[in-house]
Amino acid sequence: MAKRILDNKDPKLEAMAVDHEVPAPKEITVEESRLTRVARPLRHVRHIPVKSLVFHSKDGPITFSYEYKIKLPINKNKLAVQVNYAGLNPIDMKIKNGYTKPIYGEAGIGREYSGTITHVGDNLTNGWNIGDEVYGIYYHPKLAVGALQSSLLIDPRVDPILMRPKHTLSPEKAAGSLFCLGTAFNLLAKLEERGHLDTESNVLINGGTSSVGMFVIQLLKRYYKVSKNLLVVTSGNGSTVLSEAFPDIKDEIIFINYLSCRGKSSKPLRNMLHSGKLVDYDDFNTLKETEDYTQGKVDIVLDFVGGYDILSHSGSLIHSKGAYVTTVGDYVGNYKKDVFDSWDNPSANARKMFGSMLWSYDYVHFHFDPNIKLIPKKNDWIHECGELLNEGVVDCIVDKVYSWKNLKEAFSYMATQRAQGKIIVKVEGF
Structure with a gap:
């Protein structure tokens, strides 16, 4: 085969061949390919993670739960609030006493709070803004939810909520005022x-x-x-x-x-x-x-x-x-x-x-x-109470402030019935 190819070569092409003085290029070395782990691209977060304090029965402990999440985007008529402080009330202990057996699932604690708005529904952008300092009541005793959680989904049509006057009402006092x-x-x-x-x-x-x-x-x-x-x-x-x-x-x-x-x-x-x-x-x-x-x-x-x-x-x-x-x-x-x-x-x-x-x-x-839907329209107690607090006509007397990790101590103190003022729980960031 090689002899046949050489016999058929074209003399004209052979005469056109030119020898070059430049040496041939060096061979390019290729490293052996290896698989490596790389960071995954950022994905859109579709919920707000929530850390809650809950119990399962009257005799069981109060523990942290991570089961509940707030879906994003939130409902157009609701607000998401990051809770900073929550107030304890006797009703919290009365609700816990009603859970005789651990068959009802977990139940939340707390009926009032103060915090910061983190998300605003599309229909509420004219009255509320991200970053607003607020306080209010989250009263749902028969729905097994409470205010002692890192974030709350608030419906202003149902849940009383007010802007907190920063210079006249501290977040601790605000968390124990409205109820x-x-x-x-x-x-x-x-x-x-x-x-x-x-x-x-x-x-x-x-x-x-x-x-x-x-x-x-x-x-x-x-x-x-x-x-x-x-x-x-x-x-x-x-x-x-x-x-x-x-x-x-x-x-x-x-x-x-x-x-x-x-x-x-x-x-x-x-x-x-x-x-x-x-x-x-x-x-x-x-x-x-x-x-x-x-x-x-x-x-x-x-x-x-x-x-x-x-x-x-x-x-x-x-x-x-x-x-x-x-x-x-x-x-x-x-x-x-x-x-x-x-x-x-x-x-x-x-x-x-x-x-x-x-x-x-x-x-x-x-x-x-305090469910707003149950209050007569002529009774604007929410804003009247807000004005009384803002103007200093009334003041919330705080007895003790506890970290929510020390809720057992807070409940033990409340059970003595010797508290002289509000018991407030500080909610840590999550």
């Missing part, structure tokens, strides 16, 4: 609407250092301008706490120490009415008479502790056409046993049904549901 202030504000508004409350009302408050009680004291004196001294039942150093918290009001309060009269706070009240003197009990339970008492029977009893003592003597303590309002009921509140949305005892149910026929005063067991 108890809303309770106090709506309770007193109902009494005023029914003709029980005016500037001359004589008011007795059982549980003055409860969070609702503290807001009630401020509203009665600074908002409703009640002129008479408030009769306030406290325990231990409650009178000192209230005097230091409200120095402008302390001289307009008659303090009754629940402990010094062995839980029978009706006793000094009846003695005052009988003797016309302000009375007190020393450490030895000895009656001491001091100044004159001229206010007579009370027009309104506001009970935030519970119990039957004052109620059993209500006929001799409350004016005809007066009112007795309780947020607890006949039994003294017990955070370790009370269950959310449980029935009252038979006597309390009878008073609610037939009280106006059996007694000369109104009896009301007041429950506050």
Whole structure:
């Protein structure tokens, strides 16, 4: 084959061949190919990861959960809020007490919060912006969700939410304000609407250092301008706490120490009415008479502790056409046993049904549901409460602040029922 090719070569082409002096190029070496790992391209995140504090039964521990996620983009009518602080309330313990067995799945904790908006639905861009500091109520006790989680999906049509005034309301206080202030504000508004409350009302408050009680004291004196001294039942150093918290009001309060009269706070009240003197009990339970008492029977009893003592003597303590309002009921509140949305005892149910026929005063067991859809349109309590906080008419008294890793300690402290103000939980970033 080679000889045939050489025999057929063209002499003309052979004559055109030229020898070059430049050497041939060097061979290019090729490295052996190897597979290496490289970073994957960035992908669009389709959800907001959420870290939540949950429980499964009343006797089980409170633990962290990562099951819930907020889908992106969020609903056009909702807001996503990164939670910074959350307030604890007795209702949290009552809800937990109702989970008798771990068969209902996980349930969240917390009903109010403060935080920062991270996502805004398309229909809400005119009123809200990313980065806005907000606070509000997240009240869904029957849906097993709570505010103690790193992010919340808020529906402003249902969930009360306000812009936080940065210079007048700290995020800690904001997280503990709206639920108890809303309770106090709506309770007193109902009494005023029914003709029980005016500037001359004589008011007795059982549980003055409860969070609702503290807001009630401020509203009665600074908002409703009640002129008479408030009769306030406290325990231990409650009178000192209230005097230091409200120095402008302390001289307009008659303090009754629940402990010094062995839980029978009706006793000094009846003695005052009988003797016309302000009375007190020393450490030895000895009656001491001091100044004159001229206010007579009370027009309104506001009970935030519970119990039957004052109620059993209500006929001799409350004016005809007066009112007795309780947020607890006949039994003294017990955070370790009370269950959310449980029935009252038979006597309390009878008073609610037939009280106006059996007694000369109104009896009301007041429950506050902040769901906006359940509130009459004429009642703009949310923004009115926001203005009261912004203007300094009322203040949220914070007792303790805990990290959410120390929630067990926070719940243990709340269970003692000795908190004098709000218990706040700091939510760490996630």
